[in-house]
Amino acid sequence: MPLIHTATLITVASLLPFYLFLRPIGEIAVPDEQSLAPYYVVQEGDTLWDISLRFGVLAEDLQSLNEISDPNLLNQGTQLLIPGLNGVSGRVATVNVPVGESLQSFSRQFHLPTEQLAQINQLVSPGQLFAGRSLVVPVESVDNQLLERTRLAAGQSHLELAVKLRTNPWRLIQSNSLPGSWGALPGEMLVLPEGKRFFVDPIVQTIKTINLEPLNPIQGKTTSILVSAPPDLVLRGSLAGYEFNFFPYQDGYVALQGIHAMTLPGLFLLRMEIESPSGEKHAISQPVLVRSGNYPFDPPLLVDAATMDPNVTIPEDELWASLALPVSPEKKWQGLFESPVPVYLKDCWTSLFGSRRSYNGSPYNFYHGGLDFCGTSGTPLYASADGEVVFTDFLIVRGGVTVLDHGWGVFTAYAHQSEILVQVGDQVEVGQIIGLGGDTGRSTGPHLHWEVWVGGVPVDPVDWLNNIFP
Ligand SMILES: [Zn+2]
Structure with missing residues (x-):
């Protein structure tokens, strides 16, 4: 039987272009007993x-x-x-x-x-x-499925692939349960009989994996997008409307992206575009489930009505959001973020990130965009990581604020300060005193409201105290 070039056989296929493998969850070998019911x-x-x-x-x-x-x-x-x-x-x-x-x-x-x-x-x-x-x-x-897999290139026959792999073409067909040498489509992933790895698509053959951590992003949390690939590619990608900012990392690239705490859980399209040095592009997309952060409801809060006036809050919120949009290319933080308050207060949290809030009898359509630490007026406040001061001011809602840029689209912010001890343009080091705690702005008592922003989105700051990103 003649071997047929598969380029003539393109029909419909989901041409998902990279080498991946699955891990069975918690599977260990035990003796099998045949049973009809699963x-x-x-x-x-x-x-x-x-x-x-x-x-x-x-x-x-x-x-x-x-x-x-x-x-x-x-x-x-x-x-x-x-x-x-x-x-x-x-x-x-x-x-x-x-x-x-x-x-x-x-x-x-x-x-x-x-x-x-x-x-x-x-x-x-x-x-x-x-x-x-x-x-x-x-x-x-x-x-x-523990066998390795490969893809058939457009125009490549099983014979060509088999020769390259130094395997028998019929074993290739057999181990993939193909009806014959015409059974696979270009770009389709094939199981290799001898467990060899081989990539044939000119662009995507070099992409080993694309991983999300966590695989199901969570509202209000930081997602890492890790791509294992050579350093000469241009990567673009987005999820739930957020454009990723990729930076070289380990054997490939990483982007860090926050998912907004009020994003409705559900399926969102992950899109990736890979561009080769010669300008060839390859795009893929797949739905990804964004899960709920299961945020609690805070008790109703009573605050100064002037701090709830939309004429005040909307411009201030817009200014605030714009501060965390720039993406500077130098990563300045190392390891975990450090607590922004003295050690004896580091676990004293009065309100968690993401909790749903009602102000002055409003519906619960507000949420808490930071982590509140206990404190008094005058409590020293520390930079959580190395960074550059990009904003200081006294605002009506947030009171005395300082914003630090840590690079790669990651920012920290410190609100309700009684005194600000740094200036825009200052380079600060982790642990450096940058201000004093207070209860300026929309506050019901002295505390530090501390925020972490990633990719233009406020995220749960606790994660950055407990996990090293990326
Ligand atoms: Zn707060």
Whole structure:
């Protein structure tokens, strides 16, 4: 049978262009027992709750079907029957969908027809295969997907690929369950029989991974977009309307982006555009789930009515937001951010970021854009990281404020100060005293209102005290 050039066979395919692999969640090898009903083997650290979330079933249903008397006592190795899974039998597991996978690439990877994968997971449209989603797969197929994969270039035949890979073309066809040498489409991800890695698309062959951390961004939190790729590419990307700012990092690039605390949770399109040194462009997009931050509701607050006047608040909010828009290319912070207050106050928080707020009897359509620390008038305030002073003033709502630029679109801000001890243009070091605490502006008592902005969006400052970004 002659080998046919696949360039003549382009039909529809989701040409998602880079090498990725999946990790089965908590899978360890245990002896299999054949059973008709689909079942899951409990792994170390599993709870009934997270098993139910991953399989999209009610924890109560799992509990009653499996006659579990105490859901807190779940033994590792226990076989749990999973209700409501049609089209699959035997042992099942779940995998998280990474950025860049399609139903076709999963089908190839797990040796399952797309229809069956869609049926098991009740997928009625490709858009439901968003990054970070939990996908149910038979365990047998999880073992198959640990093989490495590659893509067929436009115009490249299996024979050419096989020669390059020094493998047998028929093994390539066999290990991908192709109906014949015509069965794969250009750009499609293929499993390599000998576990070799090979990239064939001229632009995207160099992109190893695109990762979001966390994979499901959370409203009000910082998301890192990490791309493993050579340094000569131009990357652009956006999510939920935010344009990423990429900087060289480790073996590729990173962008840091805040998701607004009031963004409604749901699916948003992640778009990436990759431009080669010669100007060739390749674009991909995939839905990503933005999750709720589960922010609490603060008790109703009573404040000076003058600080609620829209003629005052709107211009001040606009000025405030504009301060955090510039993206300076030098990253000035190192490691964790430090507490902006003396050590004895560092854990004394009177209001958390993101909490929903009502002022003077208003509906709860305000939220708290910073972290409030206890303090008195005169409490010394410290720069949380190295940076440049880009704004100081006494504002009606925020009182005495200082804004520091730490580079890469990351800013910190310090509000309600009684005294400001730095000037615009000053370079400050982490731990340097920059002002004194107070209760100026819209404040119900002396405290520090501390903000962190990332990519033009206020984010939960606590994350920057506990996690090193990127
Ligand atoms: Zn505050």
